[in-house]
Amino acid sequence: MASVISIRNLGKTYQMGDIAVHALRSVSLEIEQGEFVSVVGPSGSGKSTLMHILGCLDQPTKGEYFLNGRNVSDLSDDEVSRVRNQQIGFVFQGFNLLTRTSALENVELPLLYNPGKEISSGERHRRAMDALAAVGLKGREHHHPNQLSGGQQQRVAIARALLNHPTLLLADEPTGNLDSRTSIEVMNIFQKLKEERGITIVLITHEHEVAAYGSRIVTCRDGSILSDLPTESRRLAHGELAEMQVPTGDMA
């Protein structure tokens, strides 16, 4: 299987005044298509920096990063924006929806910044509606983020992340602001995406229970990778939800 992510000797050093902070020392990692990789580690372990670089939100100070076989570690702003738009979907802890903007408009955003040919507003509308329906938010398209629960907001964010059919879904503490039941619901969506669409997922978390939903766990510490192992007892969100024996709400 082709590597979606291939990083070699990746390093990131921040200059804080006179002191050089080595957020990432020298990291090498290969992630195949369709993998669900959890990256765990305490604060300051470098997992967030790794996530920024993997998401093309930041650029490494050394080493190389190949995304779908293309070196993206030194691209122009336009090119890197295109990569973010087309190949990467983001899901964040704080949901990062635009405030005072309807769920529908939030989901439409990636299409608006689509660098290819113009997508008509009718088409954008239709695709965003479909995406919202797919995460079980039919009928809430015109709600603003503050009218939605945390779980619903996160599902809007997921719908937005998936709209341009990215190959890579990056999730940064996606359950950090959610209760345990909603967290499981979100993990259920992730696992279904991996199974049904073969999307590569990289999940950043500091909770080992959450990391256990992934198929492989990468542990970071002090800017280096400490261990990289398959998950021993993988959790399956679908089964857990069924066991809870309560209506799954509006989850599809």
Add this chain to the structure above:
Amino acid sequence: MRLENSWLLAIKALKKNKLQTLLTMTGMTIGVATVLIMIALGSGAQTAIQDQVRSAGMNLIVVKAGNYAAKQDKPADEAIEYSAFHPRKRHGSLLSAVYSPSRGAHLMRVFHPEDDPMAIHDHPVARQRLGDSEAGLGAAATLTLGDADEIRKMDGVQYVSEGIHENAHVAAGNTRWFTRMHGSDVSQPLIRRSWTFSHGRYFDKGEQKKSENVMVLGQIVSQKLFGDANPVGKTVTIWNQSFKVVGEITSTNWMVQPAAGDDQFDAIYMPVTTVQKLLNLSKLNDITITTKSTGDVTPVSKAVTKLLRVRHQITNTSPDDFTVTSEARKALQGGGMRPDVSAAVTGNVSGLEKVTLSQLGKTLDRASETMTALLTSIAAVSLLVGGIGIMNIMLLSVSQRAKEIGIRRAIGARSRDVLTQFILEAVTLSLAGGLAGVAIGALVSNFISGILKWSTTISLPAVMISFGVSAAIGIFFGYYPARQAAAVLPIQSLKQE
């Protein structure tokens, strides 16, 4: 991303913060409105000054029939009409010594054309009829409607009005009044800029063409015949002919108050064609011409003289059979200068009055231009303040919306997409503010001209300049904040609020 989408985003963003948007726009609105009002007032003042120069008659040329100034030692050769000898008509014939170039001095019987009141005169050239009595003949009938029409076609001519003047008894019922009767063109009120219609209107083109019996009363005549009542629609008789009153004129100029016997408001006005019909005349007493600018007075005067000499078939050696006067020339001649000196000056230094007049006009123009420039520069300061307001708000907005920008960047917005959106927000603010400013400026200008009776002009260029300037301010003051916005790193999206 397409511009219209960026604009939609910009508008949505502005809508999210209505109060902030409104207040920022207000700054721009005040700026543009002030500029527009100042330009309107300035150019209004300029127009007012030009109006006053014109209403002082500086662009007025009057062509009178006859030539008082021409001096002749002897009648021109072709001046006298040699009548055929009629043996049966003994009376009236006389023996005169006559000189003619072909025959030398000799005696022959001649009729002076004016001696026989029943004689039918059919001469193409007025001088043949007028004969040796032409010099100083005020009632000379040398000008025609055709002359006036030709003058109308000339360059630099603004309005032309034919004139016939007569004294007449006007009557309404048992009230009678002896006054001045003027036949004129429909353009007369435009030439007499200090007129206003207290009732009704001037006669129109159709009435003039059909020489209808319509009449406009001067205020004095109206008062004498009808008191304070509205004379429009009433009937006035002259020599047992009925005329319908269509209007009443009075003065707008406090310096010229209507008074009995003033020839302007103690007068009645009728279409020149109607007066010709009434008096059975085919000629005119005078032609009044206004030029488009005061500087045109001299060239037009000259061109009129040339035209009329050709039309009247006046040879090089003969004097004009008409007199062209301009207010400017009169002003120069009335300056205490000895008549012969002033005649020499005006005769020999061509365009002298043009120099003084154009200097006067230029001085006035320059004065009002200076005023306009002063007012506009004051207004420009308020525009600048409006622009700085926009910049301030946009900078604030960039720091407030850093996370939003970061989210957009993370989703795939290029830094120039962000730049475009923020510039468009600034431009939208300034243009919407500018548009409101144009509306308010126009309203206030109208209000000022209505209340203060100060003429203001909102010209299309002024509106377009205000609009262009507000757009330019939006771009200029929006660019720096937009650059800041575009520089926001996508990593900002990950910062917690």
